[in-house]
Amino acid sequence: MEPTTNDRAARSWNPDGLAMVGVVVATLVFWLWRVPAAQRGVVYAEDGEVFLLQWTWMQPGRALLEPYAGYQHLVPRILSGLADGLLPLERYGLAVHVASVLVLAAIAAATVVLARDVVASLLARVALALVPVVLPLAGAEVLGNLANLHTYCLWLALWLLLWRPRAWWSAAFAAVAMLLATMTEVQTVLLLPLAALRLAWMRERMVPIVAAFLVGVAGQATSWVLAPRASPEDAGIDVADVVVGWLVTAVRPILLPSDAAALATLRDVGPAPFLLVLLPFAAAVAVVLAWGDARQRVASVATCLLSACLFGGSVLATPFSGFDWALREGDEWGTVMLNLRYGAAAGMWVAAQVPLAVGVLLDRLARGEHPSAPPMRAARVAVGAVAVALVATMAVIAPQSGSVRDGGAGWLTEVDEGALACEAGAETVDLAIVPSGRLVTMACDELLERAVPGPGA
Known part of the structure; x- marks a missing residue:
């Protein structure tokens, strides 16, 4: 029998897919509203003084897997290396900020699907996916920097362990995501009991995901032993x-x-x-x-x-x-x-x-009984409104938590002024980043080689 027009329309209208797109759009809109334009090019802490600088003087292989504070930061190091290698130095601040937000948007969108075996309601899953995005305190210094991407990697790792893959290709894709998450966040070790419990629910397609989790945790443990946190x-x-x-x-x-x-x-x-x-x-x-x-x-x-x-x-x-x-x-x-x-x-x-x-x-x-009856429909609307109210409230009040980027020096300006100082005879320059008092010290020959002169240079 040939598929009808309604059948084709039903296949093309994928609620989960549309919800994922909506979550990505909502994340980007919230970011543009939550983080003023002047703060988007400000470099945060380890994004500059660790990740950027280590790409400048280490071999790429070492810079990618160099432990910091006792553990691995694989995703931030990959993104930092790409921004450093593909763009002029003065664009680094905005590039890593945007990359960090895009990673969060991808994790939030993935939550819509990954939480499906725990939360059947699509509305509740969308609300769950937006929690790490609109959480008021996240905008203060977690949203939009590489150094704190590990916070969202733990979120991803949990939902990957609670998910049940339907196909081998999706299991393989999830395993790669799990390895990246565990090699970025040392605290995924806290999920070991859940991983063990997941073995009791084991289906064949979960094997690569659990295996990737164990490999990543082992990598973090090795880093902790060889280069322990002070x-x-x-x-x-x-x-x-x-x-x-x-x-x-x-x-x-x-x-x-x-x-x-x-x-x-x-x-x-x-x-x-x-x-x-x-x-x-x-x-x-x-x-x-x-x-x-x-x-x-x-x-x-x-x-x-x-x-x-x-x-x-x-x-x-x-x-x-x-x-x-x-x-x-x-x-x-x-x-x-x-x-x-x-x-x-x-x-x-x-x-x-x-x-x-x-x-x-x-x-x-x-x-329940008579789920289509008006009282039951009203009850579902009322319950769903609770999730909507939570997300909306957090999003609206989020700016009250402030931001450590407020008043911070723009990276583009810092690089341009550093180039002027170098051309005036300086051998090294200090580029200001946030939080207040942090600096990236860079040799002038390195800065001038990698930066495109600004209007005043």
Whole structure:
């Protein structure tokens, strides 16, 4: 029988594909709104002082796999090398910024498909995919730089492990993505229990994905042993500081990202009011545990544990004095760290609980008695609106978290001014990057060889 016009139309209209395109577009639109044009060409921390400089004086093979702070950063190093090798030096800042956003857009779009075996509702999956994009604290210093792409690689690795590939070609593609993710984020080691559990659910097509995960984790472990992270001085940070810090710097910014408002509350009454921010996410976990299936419960528990372990591990591994959140009272809160990239990494897993719960409820409503009845349709609309409201709220309030790029020196201007200094007789120049006080020191012969002179040069 020849396919009808309706059959052909149904095949061409792929809801997941359209949703993925929509997520990519939404990510790019949000980025253009969230990050002003003047901040898009600012070079962030390791993007300049580590990744860029090491490509200038190391052999390419070594620069690609050189450990930094105890672990591998494969995706940032690949993108940094491409930007450095294919473009003039002064375009490096904008190039790596755009590349970082495109990687996030790809990961967000992939989440729509990868989460399909956990969240049946397309609306809930789109909301889940946009959580790491619009999370308010992410825009402060995580969104749009290579140095923090590892945060999103952990997100990708989790959903790859929870996914069930339908074909060998997709399994192979996912295995490559998994290897890139694990060789970029050392904390994917936290997913080892999930990988072991995934073996119990093993289907043949999962073999390359789990194998790639184990190879990547082994590569990170090797780097850690051969080039371990420097041990910081003990600043007296303990579990109480981790718990209070998680509430103040990971949970609170999801819905209350203003540091000024948070500081006023902390000075007046302490961190207890921020438990109110935690309540809807705790309720979402309860919904999943009560009514979700095994895979949904595993996803919720795994994301909760990831949030706790990521924040606790990051703080205890770098115990700065500003991390003693549990000891603060009154005006002492004025010197504590509130805007913290560790909070963004932990906060996105907390925020993910709402789309997970919405997916569970929509699934139950769709399978209940008389799902097409007006009351049931109204209930589904109300539940779906919760996920939409969360994403919209985070997107709208995101600028309140500020940005470390604000007021930072534009890389193009820095290179042009450095070229002028070199032509005036300098042997080396210091190019300013963010956060404040960081510099990229470059030899003048290297800079002049790689830069295209600007209008004033």
